Amino acid sequence: MNRLRIGLVGTGPWATTTHAPALAAHPDVDFSGVWGRRPEAAATLASAHATTAYADADELFAASDAVAFAVPPDVQAPLAARAAAAGCHLLLDKPVATTPDAAHHLARAAERAQVASVVFFTLRFAPDSSAWLAEQVALGGWFTGRADWYGSFYTPDGGAAFDSPWRASRGGLWDVGPHALSMLLPVLGDVTDVTAAPGPGDTAHLILRHTGGASSTAALSLTAPEKCAGLAMELRGEHGIAALPSWEGADEAFRNAIDALVAAARTGTAHPCDVRFGLRVTQILARAQERIAAA
Structure with a gap:
């Protein structure tokens, strides 16, 4: 079958260290080019991977069958809608947007264009965590769950390479919250009610009620002290603790996400982590943001 021409929107740390190398090396992909808001950075990144730097995003879309995005969510949403209108399949970053209206507009654009979409929720594509999730979904009988993600981006040694204005303004709720929801919802069901409260720094504490009666909690932060940073997820139910x-x-994980987009584009079968799921995650986080603002 023909290789999929995939372009890249973005020139920041994720685009440079993860997206571009994976697209250039993938056996089923022709890395069709790069567009970024900083033309000089796009030229450097394109040169490093023997592809083309485009001065205009629409020119990249015209030269591509699909587009991967590594830009802030509120930049991603309108650009991805344009890419969909140009007939490009979408490999999106999370969250797909930070307002339900923007996420809904993007989802409708993809639906109208009948293009495939995959949202890169990292844990859903990392081999061990995705296998673990499938096991828990098959097992069932879960009573409660919790997902705690304490990042330390804003400590002196906390990962400044991935700092960005949107993370600083939106905090852990919007940066790591999508990861937590991407793992909780497949096991416990859709969220029917959200309670949320602020903690120290940007920390957000969520209590979620799910279809079927299960409940879960999430603690989300980018400002935790470095020595206590980490990720933990636990389920409790009739079979015990997982x-x-x-x-x-x-x-x-990103290579697997590319595989998933290629498969969805070729077969027309929607992936569970498509833009509609991305929309639902944005809706839940926006509701949590409202609750925090009212606290």
């Missing part, structure tokens, strides 16, 4: 295995990192 804990998420250690996270393996993003590189292999």
Whole structure:
């Protein structure tokens, strides 16, 4: 079958360290080019991977069958809607947007264009965590769950390479909250009610009620002290306790996300982590944001 031409929107740390190398090396992909808001950075990144830097995003869309996005969510949403209108399949970053209206507009654009979409929720594509999730979904009988993600981006040694204005303004709720929801919803069901309250720094505490009666909690932060940073997810139910295995990192997960988009584009079968799921995650987080603002 023909290789899928996939372009890249973005030139920041994720685009440079994860997206571009994976697209350039993928056996089923022709890396069709790069567009970024900083033309000089796009030229450097394109040169490093023997592809084309485009001065105009629509020119990249015209030269591509699909587009991967590594830009802030409120930049991503309108650009991805344009890419969909140009007939491009979408490999999106999370969250797909930070307002339900923007996420809904993007989902409708993809639906109208009948293009495939995959949202890169890292844990859903990392081999060990995705296998663990499938096991828990099949097992069933879960009573409660919790997902705690304490990042330390804004400590002196906390990962400044991935700092960005949108993370600083939106905080852990919007940066790591999508990861937590992407794991809780498939096991416990859709969210029917949200309670949320602020903690120290940007920390957000969520209590979620799910279809079927289960409940869950999430603690989300980018400002935790470095020595207490980490990720934990636990389910409790009639079969006992299940804990998420250690996270393996993003590189292999992103390659698997590319595989998923290629398969969805070729077969027309929607992936569970498509833009409609991304829309639902945005709706839940927006409701949590409202509750925090009212606290």
